[in-house]
Amino acid sequence: MSVVSYDLNKSPIGIFDSGIGGLTVVKAIQAALPFERIVYFGDTARVPYGPKSQVAIRKYAADDTAILMRYQPKMIIVACNTVSALALDVVEKSCGHIPVIGVLKAGASMAVQVTKNQRIGVIGTQATICSNAYACAINELDADIEVISQACPLFVPLAEEGFVNHPATKLVAEHYLADLRKENIDTLVLGCTHYPILRQVIGETVGSGIRIIDSAEAVALKTSELLTESAMLNRSQKASVPHLLVSDLPQKFSNLYQLFMGSEQPDVDLVEV
Amino acid sequence: MSVVSYDLNKSPIGIFDSGIGGLTVVKAIQAALPFERIVYFGDTARVPYGPKSQVAIRKYAADDTAILMRYQPKMIIVACNTVSALALDVVEKSCGHIPVIGVLKAGASMAVQVTKNQRIGVIGTQATICSNAYACAINELDADIEVISQACPLFVPLAEEGFVNHPATKLVAEHYLADLRKENIDTLVLGCTHYPILRQVIGETVGSGIRIIDSAEAVALKTSELLTESAMLNRSQKASVPHLLVSDLPQKFSNLYQLFMGSEQPDVDLVEV
Numbered sequence: 001m002s003v004v005s006y007d008l009n010k011s012p013i014g015i016f017d018s019g020i021g022g023l024t025v026v027k028a029i030q031a032a033l034p035f036e037r038i039v040y041f042g043d044t045a046r047v048p049y050g051p052k053s054q055v056a057i058r059k060y061a062a063d064d065t066a067i068l069m070r071y072q073p074k075m076i077i078v079a080c081n082t083v084s085a086l087a088l089d090v091v092e093k094s095c096g097h098i099p100v101i102g103v104l105k106a107g108a109s110m111a112v113q114v115t116k117n118q119r120i121g122v123i124g125t126q127a128t129i130c131s132n133a134y135a136c137a138i139n140e141l142d143a144d145i146e147v148i149s150q151a152c153p154l155f156v157p158l159a160e161e162g163f164v165n166h167p168a169t170k171l172v173a174e175h176y177l178a179d180l181r182k183e184n185i186d187t188l189v190l191g192c193t194h195y196p197i198l199r200q201v202i203g204e205t206v207g208s209g210i211r212i213i214d215s216a217e218a219v220a221l222k223t224s225e226l227l228t229e230s231a232m233l234n235r236s237q238k239a240s241v242p243h244l245l246v247s248d249l250p251q252k253f254s255n256l257y258q259l260f261m262g263s264e265q266p267d268v269d270l271v272e273v
Numbered sequence: 274m275s276v277v278s279y280d281l282n283k284s285p286i287g288i289f290d291s292g293i294g295g296l297t298v299v300k301a302i303q304a305a306l307p308f309e310r311i312v313y314f315g316d317t318a319r320v321p322y323g324p325k326s327q328v329a330i331r332k333y334a335a336d337d338t339a340i341l342m343r344y345q346p347k348m349i350i351v352a353c354n355t356v357s358a359l360a361l362d363v364v365e366k367s368c369g370h371i372p373v374i375g376v377l378k379a380g381a382s383m384a385v386q387v388t389k390n391q392r393i394g395v396i397g398t399q400a401t402i403c404s405n406a407y408a409c410a411i412n413e414l415d416a417d418i419e420v421i422s423q424a425c426p427l428f429v430p431l432a433e434e435g436f437v438n439h440p441a442t443k444l445v446a447e448h449y450l451a452d453l454r455k456e457n458i459d460t461l462v463l464g465c466t467h468y469p470i471l472r473q474v475i476g477e478t479v480g481s482g483i484r485i486i487d488s489a490e491a492v493a494l495k496t497s498e499l500l501t502e503s504a505m506l507n508r509s510q511k512a513s514v515p516h517l518l519v520s521d522l523p524q525k526f527s528n529l530y531q532l533f534m535g536s537e538q539p540d541v542d543l544v545e546v
Binding site: 045046047051052053055056153154157158160161163166167168169171172175248249252 | 318319320324325326328329426427430431433434436439440441442444445448521522525
């Protein structure tokens with residue numbers, strides 16, 4: 001085994017998101033690959049990306065990748081659905097030779113494997129849904145699948161405000177998902193990293209017959225396959241805490257991290273974008 | 274009359290906000306002073322300011338002021354409550370000699386004039402409420418007044434999503450305002466420029482005995498007084514459309530402008546921050 005591949009194995013996985021939401025991906029990666037080192041960047045100074053223009057989002061994607069590249073990651077996971085939808089090529093170009101996995105393609109691919117009646121629902125932010133990127137990714141894999149999309153802009157603020165079991169969230173879910181329920185879908189993709197936090201109310205609202213795809217779990221599965229196939233798994237058997245970077249309010253991120261991950265309050269570094 | 278003061282009279286009023294919310298101030302200024310020229314800047318690339326750090330907000334305040342200063346305004350109105358709370362001194366320093374009015378002091382001052390039982394409620398974003406700036410501004414005018422504050426983070430996304438008469442908004446308002454109702458206040462300040470859009474549901478929830486202070490109306494009144502006193506009113510009798518600038522998504526702003534203002538869809542210029 002060469003020194004280069006040995007170093008690569010010990011290199012961290014770089015993960016970025018517009019803010020806190022990508023921690024659902026960190027959690028899924030830790031569960032699937034407990035010995036991998038992780039560097040996470042949350043662009044909390046410019047969150048949310050959802051309502052911004054494509055030009056702005058592509059610039060942010062290049063900035064975010066450059067920050068992670070300082071840590072020489074062996075691969076990059078784009079935990080942000082908006083960047084996965086509108087700027088994955090920017091990330092690929094900015095990071096050179098290393099592999100890039102976006103939550104969007106991972107979620108789309110799992111949904112295609114799971115559906116039996118070829119009818120898939122997708123929910124996400126306004127920008128993700130308007131980009132039509134999930135429908136494109138799904139139809140690239142199987143052109144016969146019908147994709148029904150619905151933007152749910154209030155789900156992110158509701159999740160961040162902790163309205164997980166609040167009746168208002170149930171009403172908002174009814175508002176967004178009532179039409180989707182009539183569409184006879186058998187699979188629903190949570191096309192935003194915040195949505196797993198509201199998974200229960202979303203599941204109850206669409207009904208029990210529908211399989212819910214959490215893109216964070218899908219991306220962890222795909223990462224595990226990629227690292228195994230390319231012999232890049234870390235052979236150390238020592239779990240390490242993620243290295244956390246944000247562009248604003250590290251203390252707030254640290255508090256939210258504790259809530260998201262149910263772990264000790266971590267150190268969070270501030271970086272400039 | 275000197276040339277300088279003549280030019281000043283014809284100069285525009287500069288108004289800025291983190292995004293679209295400040296249009297409630299534009300509307301109030303137009304109603305009170307229909308012949309004044311207005312230059313409005315909405316920092317849509319970096320909206321929202323509410324959850325950002327004080328360091329970030331102070332930098333944004335300097336940037337926003339610099340953009341308006343290119344148009345040689347005769348005064349600046351800070352339509353953003355967060356900047357009014359945390360960085361009004363930055364605006365004053367960045368614009369040199371011209372007068373600056375912030376929504377916060379204007380709203381606080383009107384509330385002090387209106388209250389009879391010396392108990393005032395204030396609602397706003399997390400950043401505005403945590404800064405305690407309304408309570409300070411009110412107690413600077415009258416130290417005996419009791420101020421009861423409540424952050425309502427979901428009101429902005431609900432307003433922007435058009436959930437004006439939605440039952441979910443009523444439930445969220447109940448959630449935020451239930452405790453406030455027990456506090457025997459007689460006056461409630463809407464400490465966020467978006468909140469006038471939800472004025473009806475807020476009013477119904479707190480009950481009819483409470484006088485609601487819209488900071489946009491307060492700032493228009495104060496502006497009118499200032500321009501009259503300093504002989505800076507525009508003597509032209511020709512109403513003009515506001516000059517609109519944003520840092521991202523001018524088309525989306527133009528659409529929302531139409532909804533906010535009930536007027537024709539305007540031209541909106543893109544500027545870089």
